[in-house]
Each structure stands twice: as structure tokens, then as C-alpha cells.
Amino acid sequence: MTEIEALELLSNYRDAKLVKGVVSKLHQQITRPWSLMEICGGQTHAIMKYGLDQLLPNEIELIHGPGCPVCVTALELIDQALWIAQQPNVIFTSFGDMLRVPGSQGDLFAVKAAGGQVRVVYSPLDAVKLAQENPDQQVVFFAIGFETTAPANAMAVIQADKLNLDNFSILPANVLVPPAMHAILSSPDNCIQGFLAAGHVCTVMGYWEYLPITERYKTPITVTGFEPLDLVNGILRTVTMLEEGRCQVENAYSRAVTCAGNKVAQKLIKQVFIPVNRNWRGIGTIPKSGYGLRDEFHHFDATVRFDTGKIKRSESSICIAGQVLQGLKKPFDCPAFGSSCTPQSPLGAPMVSSEGACAAYYRFGRK
Amino acid sequence: MTGNSPEPIQIQGPVCPIPHHSTETIVIGHGSGGQMSHDLIRNTFLKKLGNRYLLQGNDAAKISFQNSKNGQYAISTDSHVVSPLFFPGGDIGRLAVSGTVNDVAMLGAEPSYLTAGFILEEGFSIHLLTQIIDSMAKTCQEADICIVAGDTKVVEKGKADGVYINTTGFGLIPPGREVGGQFAKPGDAVILSGTLGDHAIAVLQARGHLGFDSKIKSDVAPLNKMIKPLLESIPQVHTLRDPTRGGLATSLKEIACQSQVSMLIEETAIPIKPDVQMACEMLGFDPLYMANEGKVVIILPERFAVSALKILRTSEFGIHAMRIGVVLKDEPGEVHLRTTYGTTRIVDMLSGEILPRIC
Numbered sequence: 001m002t003e004i005e006a007l008e009l010l011s012n013y014r015d016a017k018l019v020k021g022v023v024s025k026l027h028q029q030i031t032r033p034w035s036l037m038e039i040c041g042g043q044t045h046a047i048m049k050y051g052l053d054q055l056l057p058n059e060i061e062l063i064h065g066p067g068c069p070v071c072v073t074a075l076e077l078i079d080q081a082l083w084i085a086q087q088p089n090v091i092f093t094s095f096g097d098m099l100r101v102p103g104s105q106g107d108l109f110a111v112k113a114a115g116g117q118v119r120v121v122y123s124p125l126d127a128v129k130l131a132q133e134n135p136d137q138q139v140v141f142f143a144i145g146f147e148t149t150a151p152a153n154a155m156a157v158i159q160a161d162k163l164n165l166d167n168f169s170i171l172p173a174n175v176l177v178p179p180a181m182h183a184i185l186s187s188p189d190n191c192i193q194g195f196l197a198a199g200h201v202c203t204v205m206g207y208w209e210y211l212p213i214t215e216r217y218k219t220p221i222t223v224t225g226f227e228p229l230d231l232v233n234g235i236l237r238t239v240t241m242l243e244e245g246r247c248q249v250e251n252a253y254s255r256a257v258t259c260a261g262n263k264v265a266q267k268l269i270k271q272v273f274i275p276v277n278r279n280w281r282g283i284g285t286i287p288k289s290g291y292g293l294r295d296e297f298h299h300f301d302a303t304v305r306f307d308t309g310k311i312k313r314s315e316s317s318i319c320i321a322g323q324v325l326q327g328l329k330k331p332f333d334c335p336a337f338g339s340s341c342t343p344q345s346p347l348g349a350p351m352v353s354s355e356g357a358c359a360a361y362y363r364f365g366r367k
Numbered sequence: 368m369t370g371n372s373p374e375p376i377q378i379q380g381p382v383c384p385i386p387h388h389s390t391e392t393i394v395i396g397h398g399s400g401g402q403m404s405h406d407l408i409r410n411t412f413l414k415k416l417g418n419r420y421l422l423q424g425n426d427a428a429k430i431s432f433q434n435s436k437n438g439q440y441a442i443s444t445d446s447h448v449v450s451p452l453f454f455p456g457g458d459i460g461r462l463a464v465s466g467t468v469n470d471v472a473m474l475g476a477e478p479s480y481l482t483a484g485f486i487l488e489e490g491f492s493i494h495l496l497t498q499i500i501d502s503m504a505k506t507c508q509e510a511d512i513c514i515v516a517g518d519t520k521v522v523e524k525g526k527a528d529g530v531y532i533n534t535t536g537f538g539l540i541p542p543g544r545e546v547g548g549q550f551a552k553p554g555d556a557v558i559l560s561g562t563l564g565d566h567a568i569a570v571l572q573a574r575g576h577l578g579f580d581s582k583i584k585s586d587v588a589p590l591n592k593m594i595k596p597l598l599e600s601i602p603q604v605h606t607l608r609d610p611t612r613g614g615l616a617t618s619l620k621e622i623a624c625q626s627q628v629s630m631l632i633e634e635t636a637i638p639i640k641p642d643v644q645m646a647c648e649m650l651g652f653d654p655l656y657m658a659n660e661g662k663v664v665i666i667l668p669e670r671f672a673v674s675a676l677k678i679l680r681t682s683e684f685g686i687h688a689m690r691i692g693v694v695l696k697d698e699p700g701e702v703h704l705r706t707t708y709g710t711t712r713i714v715d716m717l718s719g720e721i722l723p724r725i726c
Contacts, residue, residue, distance in 0.1 A: 010648065016707045051710025100396075109394045122650075228708065344402050364712040 013227035022232040023055045033059045040198035041068030048364040050228045063327030064357035069145045070097045071350045074279040077173050078103035080308040085111045093127040094142040096120045124156035131168035140302045143170040148200045150174045151265035154272035169302040178209045179289035185217040194238040196224040199253040206261025210249045218247045225253040282321045331361040400612025401717025426470040438542040441476035444535040454573035456584030460502035467536035468510045468589040473607045475546030476538035482516040483534050488527040510589035550605040551626035553696035556672035558665040561687040564643040564657035581642045586661035593682035606666035613717045614656040619702045620716045627699040632692035634706050656717045
């Protein structure tokens with residue numbers, strides 16, 4: 001596909017007439033208030049960027065989910081990253097978003113400013129290449145992200161294994177969506193009646209994992225994409241199910257997602273990773289909600305290679321990131337929002353990433 | 368996997384990391400041209416060096432000499448540290464001349480003289496330096512300006528990245544001309560001279576950061592030849608600003624604050640090349656924040672908008688000029704953007720360094 005063709009395809013999913021058509025159907029159908037959660041930070045960002053929330057009927061409340069990997073990465077993992085990045089002869093590589101997330105003491109930008117070798121990479125395979133090019137240095141990749149980034153992270157480990165690289169490791173930090181949905185729905189404070197599932201995650205994993213969730217919690221789920229038309233469609237289909245009293249999983253992103261997902265990618269993930277308990281910033285430990293390395297790839301685990309056991313962590317309790325990440329509060333409910341907490345001096349992770357709910361609210365002016 | 372964990376999760380209380388303000392050391396975001404740069408300038412430079420010239424807050428300072436009958440002068444300085452030194456559509460030499468020429472032109476001045484200071488790293492190729500100087504000479508000719516003083520310093524290997532160039536520009540503001548960021552008025556039209564983000568994406572591409580091939584070229588160019596006929600025909604122009612680091616969003620926000628007005632920008636009117644748009648989509652960048660080196664924002668009374676567009680479009684650097692919005696009175700300092708869907712959102716300054724998103 002050429003760039004022009006790709007753009008034409010995109011522009012169809014941004015067509016104002018089509019979007020407004022779906023929105024007017026939504027206005028006709030809705031009879032009472034519904035609370036929906038969009039799981040993914042990319043969806044929150046698009047909703048704010050295009051102002052889609054302003055088009056929706058007042059009855060719909062959108063609750064912004066924990067689907068921003070930067071926001072939910074546990075403080076201890078960030079502190080480990082900061083510590084490793086400060087060690088001599090280490091090149092610490094990460095996706096760009098992660099550089100500004102504050103740990104207990106500073107962020108990766110500050111480590112870089114103090115002389116640490118911190119580099120932004122666009123793919124974990126770039127980190128493998130760096131390791132090949134710098135045999136005297138230990139290259140560490142901060143493997144964060146949801147299921148979406150897991151196949152590439154797995155591929156990096158497999159590549160490094162094939163190349164017999166003993167100077168490459170990853171800091172495993174992948175998190176998984178279905179366990180988080182389970183955590184939210186089983187919380188006594190839960191008020192979510194329907195979900196927009198994250199389209200990109202489903203591209204890899206399919207949506208078979210959501211069938212038991214819908215069944216157990218009687219909550220409809222719609223697999224939803226990221227363009228304006230995708231989003232309003234996802235909302236319409238979820239509301240339609242709610243209005244009709246149906247609890248199913250529907251796929252409103254069928255141009256990219258099948259029920260089974262990408263089996264090759266899933267196989268790659270299984271080959272390298274195993275589900276482990278993981279601590280989510282602001283939510284707590286969720287069982288089997290992250291990927292750790294399998295025993296046979298243990299030696300690629302940066303926490304094993306570097307003695308990260310003694311790192312102390314400390315969090316204060318100024319901001320309400322935890323409640324925002326669970327959808328219990330809106331960013332503007334926080335006393336620090338927009339005053340002492342802004343994207344250039346974030347108090348909480350949701351203000352850091354462009355996909356974080358607080359940053360999206362701040363940037364696009366929701367008060 | 369969810370079926371195996373029936374226990375409700377005990378959700379912990381609110382958490383928050385200790386804030387990190389980066390006030391003790393310089394971090395890369397201080398050079399982004401956005402909010403962090405502004406804070407550094409206000410808190411560190413203006414505190415000690417502030418005077419009525421610096422406090423004008425424009426790309427160039429307006430100065431005058433006693434007994435001068437010729438009007439006022441504009442002076443501006445800029446250091447150029449681009450990496451790589453050569454990129455599609457330009458190089459550090461063309462950038463060093465154009466950047467300063469444009470800053471001087473933004474006050475309505477006609478740039479005439481430049482100075483150039485070079486910081487060279489030990490081991491740097493003289494062949495490459497010659498290419499850079501050639502490019503500077505060509506750009507000077509194009510802008511009809513000459514370099515009248517210069518300086519070279521060499522630092523040890525590893526203490527610089529090849530070559531850094533500082534240029535200072537000087538130009539006359541013809542009598543009666545009043546152009547500046549503080550003069551935008553409610554009712555004015557906002558014009559943008561062309562497409563956004565070409566320079567930023569070209570440089571990212573040259574760094575090998577795009578991960579795919581594109582034909583995007585930097586827009587780096589001296590704009591004084593395009594601006595001169597515009598100001599001669601329409602002396603009523605209120606504001607000119609080149610949206611370089613920090614992009615269009617940061618420039619508009621600065622003007623709104625300086626002039627104590629607000630703006631409403633139409634998203635659909637903003638020109639963006641399809642391949643730049645695509646690169647931004649893939650990397651998660653917003654073209655509104657991407658750097659430009661050959662574009663200008665023009666704010667002028669609405670009644671002159673059509674003829675201004677006509678004049679701009681006769682220049683090769685203004686072919687894609689568009690009227691993108693309007694200046695308003697309410698909510699001074701705010702910039703709003705109306706989307707394709709008729710919804711609006713606030714446009715803020717770039718906060719730190721632009722970071723590619725994760726997925």
C-alpha cells in the first residue's frame with residue numbers, strides 16, 4: 001500500500017458524514033444512561049483529539065481504562081530501569097514515552113543528563129542490533145507494552161539467543177489486558193456496564209479471551225479500533241447490546257481482528273514468555289497479568305543479570321492516578337490536575353504518556 | 368486465564384511518584400522550544416539578564432540608535448546544532464543562514480547582514496566543511512544578504528558533534544512598520560504559508576528513525592524574499608512568526624499570550640503533505656508540534672487575507688498558503704482548534720521533547 005492509499009483508507013474512517021451518521025443513530029437508540037470503558041489509552045487519546053465525547057448523547061459516560069502501558073508500569077520496575085541505566089558499561093534502551101516517567105528518584109531523561117547511556121529505540125530489534133555493534137557494553141531493553149508489543153519483544157529475545165549474544169537482556173514488563181478487565185469488573189466499586197476492547201491488542205490475541213469475561217460479569221464487549229468512525233461504531237454497538245439486554249462479544253474492528261488472532265505471533269509469545277503475577281501502578285498486583293521470561297530464556301532477564309533486589313522505592317500520595325486508572329475518578333477531579341501536575345512536571349504517570357488519561361485531558365482542554 | 372482467578376482484586380489506594388522537575392540539570396526537553404524552554408528562559412536567563420528588549424518576547428529584538436532617522440533595526444541570533452549535518456532538502460549551512468534571516472524578517476525587517484561563528488570538532492572533514500560553506504554562500508545569495516564577520520573555534524574530539532554554527536542577523540525595519548507577536552487583534556485572519564512538519568520528518572528520516580523510506584524534504588529556506596512584497600503591498604500585517612521548534616501550536620499559543628487574544632483554528636484548513644501525515648500517524652506525532660524551517664504564520668486584518676494569499680502563492684515557498692483561522696477576543700491566551708466534526712479542543716504548547724509513542 002502506498003502512503004497515499006493508506007491515507008485514503010484512513011480518511012474514510014475519519015469521514016465526518018459517516019461519523020455523524022453513526023452518532024445520530026446512537027442518539028435515536030439510547031434510552032437511559034450507560035457507563036462504558038474504553039480500555040486503551042490510544043482510544044482515550046483519539047476521543048479527546050477529535051472531540052468525539054462532545055458528539056455523544058449525554059447519557060453516555062466514557063470511563064478511561066488502564067490501557068496505557070506507560071501509566072501502569074509499576075514503580076519498582078521503573079526504579080529498576082533507572083538503576084540499571086546508571087550502571088557503568090550499560091546502554092539502556094527504551095521506547096521514547098518511558099523516558100519521562102518519574103520513578104522514586106528522577107526519570108530516565110535525568111539519568112541521560114547525568115551521563116548514563118539511555119537511548120530511544122523504535123523496535124526491540126534495534127536494541128539487539130546495538131548489542132551486536134557494542135560487544136563491550138551490556139544492552140538492556142525495557143520490554144513494556146500490552147500484548148501488542150509482546151511478539152516483537154519475544155522476537156528480540158529469540159534473535160539474541162540465535163546470535164549467542166551475552167550482552168543483551170530485557171527488563172520484562174509486558175502487561176495483559178484480560179486480567180486487568182477481570183480486576184476492574186470484580187472490584188466492589190465497579191460501575192462499568194460495557195467495554196470497548198483494545199483493537200490493537202486483539203489484532204495479536206484475537207478476542208476469544210473475552211468470551212468468558214462477558215459470560216461471568218454479564219458485561220458486553222465490543223472490539224474497537226482507533227479511528228473516529230471505529231470509535232463511534234464501537235460505542236453504538238455496545239450501547240445497542242446494552243439497550244437490547246444482550247451480553248456478547250462483538251467485533252467492530254474486523255478489518256484487523258479475528259476471533260483467533262494472529263497465531264504466529266501468539267506462538268512466538270508462548271515460546272519466550274509465561275504469564276506471571278504483576279504489580280500495576282495504581283491498581284495493585286493482578287494475578288497472571290504480565291509476561292515473564294520462560295526458564296530457558298532466564299539468562300536474558302535483566303533483573304537476573306543485574307542485582308536489582310536491593311532497590312528501595314517510595315511513592316507519595318498526592319495524586320489520584322490509582323482512581324483515574326480504574327475509572328473511579330476523572331483527571332479533573334484531582335486537585336493537582338493542571339496546576340502542580342502538568343505534562344512537563346507530571347506527578348503521576350497518566351500525565352506523562354500522550355496516551356495517559358490525564359495528559360489527554362490536559363492537552364485537549366477538558367475541564 | 369481469567370477463569371482461573373475468581374478472587375476479587377484488592378485495589379490499593381491512590382499512588383503517586385515523587386515529582387521530578389529537572390530544575391537542577393539541563394535535560395534534552397529544555398531545548399525543545401516548548402514550555403520547558405520557556406521556563407528555562409524565564410527562570411534562569413530573564414531573571415538576571417532581562418531588559419526591555421529581551422522582554423519583547425519576539426524572534427528578534429527591535430532596537431534603535433539615537434539620532435537615527437532611518438527607523439529601527441531588528442537583531443537576532445540563533446545557534447544551529449542539527450544532527451545529521453546533511454538531510455534531505457538541506458544542511459546545517461542552509462539552516463544557519465535561513466533560520467536567522469527568517470527570525471529578523473519576522474519583525475518586518477529587511478535582513479542585510481549576518482555574522483557566523485563556527486565551533487568545529489577536531490577531526491572534522493574539511494571536505495564536508497567546504498560543502499557546508501558552499502551551501503551557506505548559495506543561501507546568502509538567495510536571500511540577498513552577506514556575512515560580514517565570523518569566528519572559528521576548534522574543540523577537542525568528543526567535545527562537539529562535528530560542527531555547530533551560530534549566526535546573528537541584522538536588518539532595517541522600514542519607517543512606520545509595526546510587526547510583532549504583540550499586535551494580533553480580534554477579527555484578524557490567521558494565515559499559514561505552507562505545509563507543516565516537512566523539516567522535522569526529513570531530519571528524522573535522515574537519522575534513520577522512520578524505519579521506512581519517504582520522499583519528504585526539509586522546507587528550510589530564507590523567507591525574506593517572500594515576505595518583502597507582502598509587507599510592501601499590505602503594511603497592515605500585524606504579526607509574523609516562523610513556527611520552528613515547538614511547531615505551529617507553540618507559535619500560535621505564544622502569539623495568543625503576547626497579544627492577549629485567543630484564536631480559533633480550522634483543522635481542515637491546515638495544509639499537511641500526505642507523506643508527512645502518514646509518518647506522523649505511524650510514529651504517533653502531531654504535525655501541529657513538528658518543527659518547520661521555511662514557514663511563516665501571518666496575522667493581519669481579515670479584509671487583506673485574500674490578497675495576502677495571492678501574494679504568498681506567487682512565491683515557491685508559499686504555494687500552499689492557506690487561511691487557517693481567526694483571532695478572537697474571549698479567553699485571552701487560549702488557542703482552540705475546530706475539528707472536522709465541528710468539535711473543538713484546546714491547543715497547548717509543546718511541553719517537552721516530542722516522544723514517539725509505544726504502540
